[in-house]
Amino acid sequence: MPELPEVETVASALNLSMSGHCFTRIETFIDVIRYPLELKDRPELLNSIILKVRRRGRYIIIELENLNAIIIHLGMSGSIRIVEASEPRKKHEHVLFHLDDGMTMRFDCPRRFGFIKTCRLAAPDAEPNMLQELGVEPLSDDFSAKFLKKQLENKTGKIKNAIMDNRIVVGVGNIYAAESLYMSGIRPDRAAGTLSLAECRKLVDAVKIILRKAIEAGGTTVSDYRQVDGSEGKFVRQLKVYGKDGEQCPECGKIISKSVIGGRSSFFCTKCQK
């Protein structure tokens, strides 16, 4: 399932293969994914050079020279492939973006949790309006212990929900939240406001370490996620607690617990995490 490392992997691969090219035709095979697709009769999206493909949070931004942008979210099961136009369309490839070099960028989304939107950019490299509410990038210096402590002040909600809240910090999903909290020794159900500055530092460091490792491994393939070349992400082998309920904690041997927090399964060690 695509979290930040997966989206990073996909966006940089798309940037490499599509920059300098342009879309010549967009074919849609469905009208609504999560939201209605707004890609029909949009000549402004065609024949304008693709300046770059970048990532913000879990959003992929395809920036065109004419300052139009296509924003793609992979949802939980979305993937993007670049293949020759002649290749037969797969069942869930809902949108085909034809490129001027005979290739197609294909948006595959079996569970239809993903979406594609378009917008105008105020300037090259500008933040799209719809993404301005997003929090800081976890791998940037903006995501610091001091920053996190400030954000968590007086919060009574659970810390796991807080670090998955993309208005605070983007790109930390259920898997990496579980792993980061385990690494930093903090229970996912702790009230966010009770974390000390030292604990915030441990958590911030853990998030950065986990995300960097996951990017190196090409993401985490639990079920659907694939890299642009179709291969699996290898971070799944490094998971310590996610999906490991009933197994022993790799540190202390205690059985890993599972509970539902914020409507999502959460995994933690009651001995190592306080």
Added chain:
DNA sequence: AGAGATACCTGGGAGC
């Protein structure tokens, strides 16, 4: 206002 619950969707796995 802040926090929690829920809808959205479908493939895959578990259980019978």
Added chain:
DNA sequence: TGCTCCCAGGTATCTC
């Protein structure tokens, strides 16, 4: 084997 049921996930929207 084949059926049904439940679960996974991020985001928007609703309710309390």
